[in-house]
Amino acid sequence: MGQRPKLAAFLSSREFYVGIVLLGIVAAVFWASRAYPFVPWSMGGPPGFYPRFLAVILAALVVFMAIEAFRNPTPLTRPPSDFAIRVALAFGLFFSASLLLLPLGFRLTAGLVSLGLMLIIIDRPSVTPKSVAIMVVTAFGISLLLAFVFQDLAGRRLPYGAVFS
Amino acid sequence: MEILGNLWTLYSSGAGMVFAPYPLFLILAGTVLGIGFGAMPGLSSTMALAILTPLTFRLGAGDAMAFLIAVYIGAVFAGALSAILVNIPGTPSSIATSFDGYPMARRGEAGRAIGLATMSSFLGGFFGLIILMTLSPALAQAARSFGSWEYCLLALLALTLISYVSSSSVIRGLIGGVLGLLIATIGADVIMAYPRFTFGVGELGSGLNMIVLMIGFFGFAEIFSQIEERHRPHIHQRVTNLLGAVQDLKGQAVNILRSSSIGAGVGILPGAGGSIASIAAYGISRRFSKTPEKFGDGSVEGLAAAESSNNSSVGGALVPMMTMGIPGDPMTAVLIGALMVHGLSPGPGLYIENPELVSTIFLGYFVALICMLIVGLGAARLFARLIAFPRHLVLGVITIFCILGTYSIQNSVFDVGVAAVAGLIGFLLKKVGIHPAPIILGIVLGPMLENNFRRAILLGDGDLSPFLTRPLSLTMILIIAFVLLAGPIVRLINSLRVNSRA
Numbered sequence: 311m312g313q314r315p316k317l318a319a320f321l322s323s324r325e326f327y328v329g330i331v332l333l334g335i336v337a338a339v340f341w342a343s344r345a346y347p348f349v350p351w352s353m354g355g356p357p358g359f360y361p362r363f364l365a366v367i368l369a370a371l372v373v374f375m376a377i378e379a380f381r382n383p384t385p386l387t388r389p390p391s392d393f394a395i396r397v398a399l400a401f402g403l404f405f406s407a408s409l410l411l412l413p414l415g416f417r418l419t420a421g422l423v424s425l426g427l428m429l430i431i432i433d434r435p436s437v438t439p440k441s442v443a444i445m446v447v448t449a450f451g452i453s454l455l456l457a458f459v460f461q462d463l464a465g466r467r468l469p470y471g472a473v474f475s
Numbered sequence: 476m477e478i479l480g481n482l483w484t485l486y487s488s489g490a491g492m493v494f495a496p497y498p499l500f501l502i503l504a505g506t507v508l509g510i511g512f513g514a515m516p517g518l519s520s521t522m523a524l525a526i527l528t529p530l531t532f533r534l535g536a537g538d539a540m541a542f543l544i545a546v547y548i549g550a551v552f553a554g555a556l557s558a559i560l561v562n563i564p565g566t567p568s569s570i571a572t573s574f575d576g577y578p579m580a581r582r583g584e585a586g587r588a589i590g591l592a593t594m595s596s597f598l599g600g601f602f603g604l605i606i607l608m609t610l611s612p613a614l615a616q617a618a619r620s621f622g623s624w625e626y627c628l629l630a631l632l633a634l635t636l637i638s639y640v641s642s643s644s645v646i647r648g649l650i651g652g653v654l655g656l657l658i659a660t661i662g663a664d665v666i667m668a669y670p671r672f673t674f675g676v677g678e679l680g681s682g683l684n685m686i687v688l689m690i691g692f693f694g695f696a697e698i699f700s701q702i703e704e705r706h707r708p709h710i711h712q713r714v715t716n717l718l719g720a721v722q723d724l725k726g727q728a729v730n731i732l733r734s735s736s737i738g739a740g741v742g743i744l745p746g747a748g749g750s751i752a753s754i755a756a757y758g759i760s761r762r763f764s765k766t767p768e769k770f771g772d773g774s775v776e777g778l779a780a781a782e783s784s785n786n787s788s789v790g791g792a793l794v795p796m797m798t799m800g801i802p803g804d805p806m807t808a809v810l811i812g813a814l815m816v817h818g819l820s821p822g823p824g825l826y827i828e829n830p831e832l833v834s835t836i837f838l839g840y841f842v843a844l845i846c847m848l849i850v851g852l853g854a855a856r857l858f859a860r861l862i863a864f865p866r867h868l869v870l871g872v873i874t875i876f877c878i879l880g881t882y883s884i885q886n887s888v889f890d891v892g893v894a895a896v897a898g899l900i901g902f903l904l905k906k907v908g909i910h911p912a913p914i915i916l917g918i919v920l921g922p923m924l925e926n927n928f929r930r931a932i933l934l935g936d937g938d939l940s941p942f943l944t945r946p947l948s949l950t951m952i953l954i955i956a957f958v959l960l961a962g963p964i965v966r967l968i969n970s971l972r973v974n975s976r977a
Contacts (some may be wrong), residue, residue, distance in 0.1 A: 372650070404695055411878075444866070469888075
């Protein structure tokens with residue numbers, strides 16, 4: 311393969327984009343630690359030294375990865391849109407659990423998130439009134455059972471929900 | 476205080492903490508839960524430990540560790556069930572089990588295969604326990620002479636080894652390890668408590684909790700991966716006559732002993748867990764077998780070798796974890812987190828100041844093996860049904876455990892958000908060939924590495940030469956260099972040979 315096609319393959323490879331992100335992390339470490347105080351080694355050393363040292367190692371590893379990828383690039387493949395949407399929805403659900411736990415409480419939040427995930431995963435043709443009923447019973451049943459075991463029996467504090475108090 | 480001179484205390488002082496109704500119930504419950512997680516494809520032993528660890532925080536340290544080790548043992552064994560019944564290893568350490576277990580099941584001997592796997596697992600696990608009980612006190616005694624230089628390099632060696640074995644390339648593994656070390660720097664600086672990378676967010680002042688990150692990387696990330704997986708396994712075989720495998724064990728003593736030795740030895744190496752142990756033992760068993768042509772077609776020797784080695788690796792992995800705080804695999808990394816939550820640090824200090832906890836771990840391990848044998852033989856049919864359970868229901872239940880686990884660590888909704896983000900990042904990193912195992916090890920070993928590195932510079936007054944002049948340090952540097960350079964040098968030599976022939 312000539313140099314130009316090799317370069318083009320590298321620039322559209324998975325490793326190129328991963329490398330950009332990792333170099334961004336390196337830059338972020340240096341930027342975030344720019345104002346850290348200088349402390350002599352006799353008193354423990356500067357707090358910014360070690361993360362910057364790691365960032366330099368990371369940058370060097372990115373260069374090695376780029377060299378490896380230049381010889382043997384892995385093409386960047388787009389995932390099926392259906393799968394990407396499902397993953398995005400699942401992430402949204404999990405993240406929303408952190409926002410809903412205090413207002414709605416553990417029982418309701420965990421049940422809703424669990425039910426939502428089941429609906430994301432299940433094949434469309436398998437969605438029937440019976441399967442939905444099983445999912446609802448499973449999601450809220452397990453949520454209530456675990457809340458009972460860990461809060462009422464074991465005395466752990468779980469959020470009850472601001473809307474219910 | 477001498478560790479080796481106090482062996483009787485180490486072996487027996489935990490008896491009262493293990494042989495009582497409540498701890499025995501916890502060990503049985505842990506074994507059952509571990510088998511449940513391990514039997515289902517897609518749910519790993521690491522996920523089981525990460526999700527269940529926060530639920531042990533109210534327990535005493537001894538009860539918590541006995542429960543978690545029971546989960547560990549149950550999960551490592553139970554991967555054999557789905558490997559045998561549907562040719563899908565329930566855990567990575569059961570890959571080699573499917574080579575001969577599934578062919579046996581296909582010819583109607585599923586019960587015999589499961590019985591043989593269970594008994595071999597018990598014997599291998601028992602061998603691993605003996606290794607743990609004999610080797611770990613001696614190693615803990617030796618580790619007392621380690622200084623900051625040695626601990627720093629030990630952490631580096633562990634990261635290098637796991638990078639070598641766990642990712643698609645060594646460079647990606649090392650990238651994962653360095654990312655983990657960087658994540659560990661978030662929060663208060665280890666020596667001065669100066670806040671680093673907190674960006675004004677109060678919750679980051681104490682850093683990111685490692686259990687939360689483990690639930691993210693091994694819990695939520697796995698759920699994202701499973702969204703892609705649509706196949707639902709169906710079990711066609713009947714599971715009967717498990718005890719018929721007792722006959723098969725006769726004549727397997729040498730095979731099981733050899734495979735268990737390999738398993739325990741491989742388990743001691745950081746990063747090299749049950750999967751490598753079982754594949755290595757399987758290959759060597761085939762080489763020594765009088766009937767190697769039967770391997771891959773339902774060989775009793777192959778199945779016994781695979782299962783005894785992967786369970787003996789559990790004992791091996793606990794050796795560096797307990798004596799030096801170096802995780803042998805991601806599962807022991809979770810156990811280190813569990814110890815730290817209870818205010819304990821693994822290492823020689825554990826053997827000196829908490830011998831009853833060490834004894835509880837030894838005895839709890841033994842009881843868990845017995846529970847695994849009884850439950851594995853008695854309830855195999857029941858656990859077999861779990862394998863065919865609808866995936867969307869199983870993952871929905873796992874989600875509830877993940878939310879409960881992450882919230883209950885510090886009663887913090889911030890942690891739930893962190894776990895979700897860590898899950899997405901872990902999933903995306905796996906897609907580009909960066910496995911979460913080196914990242915988690917980096918997070919666990921980060922404080923140890925930085926603390927000892929800066930202390931070593933402090934003690935040397937800025938002089939780094941003790942890293943080279945201390946014999947043990949120099950040995951570790953040479954091993955690290957060998958691990959990093961061996962692959963490229965071998966490739967270079969091979970390419971020069973090819974060129975010279977051409």
